[in-house]
Amino acid sequence: MDMALPIVNATTAALARVSAAFNAPLARAVVFGVHIDGHLVVEGLLIAVIVFQLSRKSYKPPKKPLSEKEVDELCDEWEPEPLCPPVKERSHIDPAILESAAGPHTTIEGKEVVNFASANYLGLIGNEKLIDSCVGSLEKYGVGSCGPRGFYGTIDVHLDCEAKIANFLGTPDSILYSYGISTIFSVIPAFCKKGDIIVADEGVHWAVQNGLYLSRSTVVYFKHNDMASLASTLEKLTRGNKRTEKIRRYIVVESIYQNSGQIAPLDEIVKLKEKYLFRVILEESHSFGVLGKSGRGLAEHYGVPIDKIDIITAGMGNALATDGGFCTGSARVVDHQRLSSAGYVFSASLPPYLASAAVSAVNYLEENPSVLANLRSNVALLHTGLSDTPGLEISSHVLSPIVFLKLKKSTGSLATDLDLLETIAEQVLKEDSVFIVASKRSTLDRCKLPVGIRLFVSAGHTESDISKACSSLKRISASVLSDHV
Amino acid sequence: QDCFGRPIASAPDAWFDVVERHSNDGNKTLQRTTKTSKCLNLGSYNYLGFAAADEYCTPRVIESLKKYSASTCSARVDGGNTKLHTELEELVARFVGKPAAILFGMGYVTNSAIIPILIGKGGLIVSDSLNHISIVNGARGSGATVRVFQHNNPAHLEDVLREQIAGGQPRTHRPWKKIIVIVEGIYSMEGELCNLPEIMAVCKKYKAYTYLDEAHSIGAVGKTGRGVCELLGVDPADVDIMMGTFTKSFGSCGGYIAASKEIIHHLKHACPAHIYATSMSPPAVQQVISAIKVVLGEDGSNRGAKKLAQIRENSNFFRSELQKMGFEVLGDNDSPVMPIMLYNPAKIPAFSRECLRQNVAVVTVAFPATPLLLARARICISASQSREDLIKGLEVISKVGDLIGIKYFPVEQEKVASVDKLKKLE
Numbered sequence: 001m002d003m004a005l006p007i008v009n010a011t012t013a014a015l016a017r018v019s020a021a022f023n024a025p026l027a028r029a030v031v032f033g034v035h036i037d038g039h040l041v042v043e044g045l046l047i048a049v050i051v052f053q054l055s056r057k058s059y060k061p062p063k064k065p066l067s068e069k070e071v072d073e074l075c076d077e078w079e080p081e082p083l084c085p086p087v088k089e090r091s092h093i094d095p096a097i098l099e100s101a102a103g104p105h106t107t108i109e110g111k112e113v114v115n116f117a118s119a120n121y122l123g124l125i126g127n128e129k130l131i132d133s134c135v136g137s138l139e140k141y142g143v144g145s146c147g148p149r150g151f152y153g154t155i156d157v158h159l160d161c162e163a164k165i166a167n168f169l170g171t172p173d174s175i176l177y178s179y180g181i182s183t184i185f186s187v188i189p190a191f192c193k194k195g196d197i198i199v200a201d202e203g204v205h206w207a208v209q210n211g212l213y214l215s216r217s218t219v220v221y222f223k224h225n226d227m228a229s230l231a232s233t234l235e236k237l238t239r240g241n242k243r244t245e246k247i248r249r250y251i252v253v254e255s256i257y258q259n260s261g262q263i264a265p266l267d268e269i270v271k272l273k274e275k276y277l278f279r280v281i282l283e284e285s286h287s288f289g290v291l292g293k294s295g296r297g298l299a300e301h302y303g304v305p306i307d308k309i310d311i312i313t314a315g316m317g318n319a320l321a322t323d324g325g326f327c328t329g330s331a332r333v334v335d336h337q338r339l340s341s342a343g344y345v346f347s348a349s350l351p352p353y354l355a356s357a358a359v360s361a362v363n364y365l366e367e368n369p370s371v372l373a374n375l376r377s378n379v380a381l382l383h384t385g386l387s388d389t390p391g392l393e394i395s396s397h398v399l400s401p402i403v404f405l406k407l408k409k410s411t412g413s414l415a416t417d418l419d420l421l422e423t424i425a426e427q428v429l430k431e432d433s434v435f436i437v438a439s440k441r442s443t444l445d446r447c448k449l450p451v452g453i454r455l456f457v458s459a460g461h462t463e464s465d466i467s468k469a470c471s472s473l474k475r476i477s478a479s480v481l482s483d484h485v
Numbered sequence: 486q487d488c489f490g491r492p493i494a495s496a497p498d499a500w501f502d503v504v505e506r507h508s509n510d511g512n513k514t515l516q517r518t519t520k521t522s523k524c525l526n527l528g529s530y531n532y533l534g535f536a537a538a539d540e541y542c543t544p545r546v547i548e549s550l551k552k553y554s555a556s557t558c559s560a561r562v563d564g565g566n567t568k569l570h571t572e573l574e575e576l577v578a579r580f581v582g583k584p585a586a587i588l589f590g591m592g593y594v595t596n597s598a599i600i601p602i603l604i605g606k607g608g609l610i611v612s613d614s615l616n617h618i619s620i621v622n623g624a625r626g627s628g629a630t631v632r633v634f635q636h637n638n639p640a641h642l643e644d645v646l647r648e649q650i651a652g653g654q655p656r657t658h659r660p661w662k663k664i665i666v667i668v669e670g671i672y673s674m675e676g677e678l679c680n681l682p683e684i685m686a687v688c689k690k691y692k693a694y695t696y697l698d699e700a701h702s703i704g705a706v707g708k709t710g711r712g713v714c715e716l717l718g719v720d721p722a723d724v725d726i727m728m729g730t731f732t733k734s735f736g737s738c739g740g741y742i743a744a745s746k747e748i749i750h751h752l753k754h755a756c757p758a759h760i761y762a763t764s765m766s767p768p769a770v771q772q773v774i775s776a777i778k779v780v781l782g783e784d785g786s787n788r789g790a791k792k793l794a795q796i797r798e799n800s801n802f803f804r805s806e807l808q809k810m811g812f813e814v815l816g817d818n819d820s821p822v823m824p825i826m827l828y829n830p831a832k833i834p835a836f837s838r839e840c841l842r843q844n845v846a847v848v849t850v851a852f853p854a855t856p857l858l859l860a861r862a863r864i865c866i867s868a869s870q871s872r873e874d875l876i877k878g879l880e881v882i883s884k885v886g887d888l889i890g891i892k893y894f895p896v897e898q899e900k901v902a903s904v905d906k907l908k909k910l911e
Contacts, residue, residue: 080693101552140495141496142496144738145732145738146732180590205761206757321556322766342593347593348592351737456559
């Protein structure tokens with residue numbers, strides 16, 4: 001305490017002297033009516049020191065870029081993965097090689113088999129008129145069209161075909177694509193951009209999924225073919241969300257689902273669409289030429305006027321027995337695609353003979369609507385015949401020409417299910433000469449529906465074909481699936 | 486508007502019929518008339534002249550049509566595999582020089598569906614800046630990171646590779662799973678050949694896989710038509726994956742991928758375009774088989790060799806003449822694609838319409854396929870055009886060029902003439 005006091009005294013004396021020294025020259029200085037006293041100067045200095053410290057950057061270790069030698073070492077060390085995974089032992093067998101046209105009866109390895117694996121719904125493969133028109137086109141135009149549509153690839157048969165399809169369906173115009181699956185994955189990105197909302201069925205096939213991915217919009221899936229789930233999804237998206245009114249909204253469904261054979265209930269979808277103000281994109285690859293009184297597709301089947309559906313796409317590789325695809329809708333929908341659809345602008349156009357085949361196929365359908373009645377009776381027959389197959393159950397709609405059989409009790413893994421189904425298909429072919437296939441999945445496919453055996457019914461099948469298929473399938477599945485129950 | 490999408494009424498051969506269209510509302514909509522005019526075809530991709538009915542190919546195609554019908558209506562793995570398809574796969578593999586091949590029905594789909602199978606998240610794709618949009622879509626669809634290197638610049642490619650391997654994946658800095666470098670054989674908008682030997686050397690050094698897209702070059706360049714590898718002396722076994730289309734040189738439709746047996750086996754089981762899409766139409770398959778046989782000389786004549794020699798002669802002749810006339814022509818020697826630069830977008834319809842009036846059909850390309858100010862007219866030479874056809878084409882283009890003023894380079898004779906004029910003025 002004795003030491004402290006003199007120190008305190010000394011400091012106060014020093015401070016007083018400093019203040020006096022400051023005060024003297026500034027005694028008469030008045031700034032803004034405030035005397036400049038000595039203590040103000042000291043306070044000013046302190047503030048300056050504090051500000052200086054705060055403004056100094058924090059210490060960071062300096063960044064050194066990698067030297068050339070280090071980059072070289074890293075490059076030498078890096079080992080890439082092999083380009084493809086090693087071949088698994090248990091790979092699938094090679095697909096059967098056909099030796100004649102893929103009609104209702106075809107030849108495999110010299111034997112004649114009944115063919116349930118081609119989607120030849122109207123039996124047009126091998127039709128005389130179709131082949132004649134193709135031969136005429138081939139002789140006139142050659143095989144390929146040698147150019148995209150914008151650069152002299154538009155041949156008059158393309159324009160005729162587009163007009164014919166639009167006429168048949170009752171829409172203003174249509175546009176042709178050169179390949180079946182590229183239709184849908186070019187149409188979706190042409191209309192749906194980043195920031196839009198798309199509500200899609202979870203059972204849509206890979207091409208639709210790819211289109212949805214490429215469009216970069218927000219995609220919400222609803223339960224497969226479940227209208228209640230669709231309604232609740234639409235409700236959730238639009239309720240209370242003011243923003244949804246300003247962005248574009250789409251519903252994407254298929255008319256007959258490839259992965260399950262179900263038919264989408266279009267009348268309910270149209271009702272929901274009008275209630276919540278969405279646009280509908282309908283993928284009709286398997287129902288064009290099949291459903292409806294005269295084969296005009298799902299809209300005719302349900303009695304919905306065709307202009308309520310905004311965009312209809314279809315691949316022609318099924319009922320019309322050619323290749324390629326088309327898209328139709330209002331005139332503006334079609335015109336927009338001529339400039340901005342990637343698969344149309346940047347790709348060679350459809351070979352002309354396939355376009356003329358499409359024209360003759362549509363002509364045939366218009367002239368012979370009885371072929372649809374044949375198809376329907378065949379489907380019904382197959383349904384009744386297969387309804388009591390041991391171990392398999394039919395999961396497709398009664399009217400669908402794709403009859404989809406799935407395992408009653410799945411083994412739990414997709415791969416083993418597929419193995420079982422393929423064994424069944426193999427044996428059916430070897431023993432009874434009936435050609436059926438199991439549906440295969442690609443690794444990129446995100447669909448989670450079960451795999452199954454698909455039978456594509458054609459109007460060209462006879463009753464004996466169908467009964468043969470039913471009996472053989474029942475026998476073989478009984479033997480193969482008996483040990484797995 | 487009337488310069489694009491001109492319909493034709495005959496096969497896209499050397500001379501074809503262009504349908505005339507008239508418009509009542511200022512070119513907003515165009516109606517077809519029944520009149521056609523015969524024009525010289527300088528725009529279709531018909532490199533070897535297989536576009537029209539050919540004496541060897543067409544009878545066989547018609548036969549296969551009658552046997553197998555126009556389409557198979559099912560995917561390759563289901564019921565769409567015919568003897569023709571397996572035959573063509575072996576033939577393509579032999580032609581290109583790889584162990585195995587796989588077919589697809591459309592060239593665009595080939596690229597978009599293959600790239601996602603080969604590489605996914607955690608991989609790196611380095612692609613040339615001027616690659617075709619099918620490659621861009623495939624790369625985007627795969628989920629891998631995409632980096633671009635300057636067009637045909639191996640030094641820049643090396644820089645990009647070094648930087649990327651050393652840095653690793655974008656935010657985690659983990660090493661890349663694999664790197665694929667994608668280049669094209671002939672770039673369709675420039676007519677340039679790819680600098681393949683040097684790019685291959687760079688890729689080998691840094692252990693990156695290579696993917697070569699030969700859409701325009703297969704069948705059209707090289708001594709026996711085997712494409713860019715043969716022309717530039719690169720061994721096909723070095724390139725990991727070779728892709729090509731049949732639309733351009735073989736007059737058909739569809740695409741293929743040729744690679745080692747393991748890769749093709751993997752693709753056959755995993756590629757969605759193979760599993761879900763309708764298989765190639767059998768007559769188209771037969772057309773390719775016959776065309777390749779003609780090119781290889783296996784049909785018993787030397788038409789194939791003649792066609793190849795013809796197209797090389799035609800391209801070199803045309804290019805040198807155009808350059809002598811003062812046009813600015815891009816592209817390397819031996820490449821059958823030659824763009825003539827127009828630069829000014831207003832000259833596009835002028836060039837196109839004038840040429841059509843004088844019965845020459847050309848293709849003009851503008852934005853978005855090329856940058857806005859680099860518009861060009863693209864000429865595609867075919868083996869079915871004779872020397873007289875080419876000379877007529879040259880005359881017309883020269884006249885139109887004078888009219889529009891696109892001879893950007895000085896011409897030898899003209900220089901002398903202008904110097905004379907100046908002297909006279911003095």
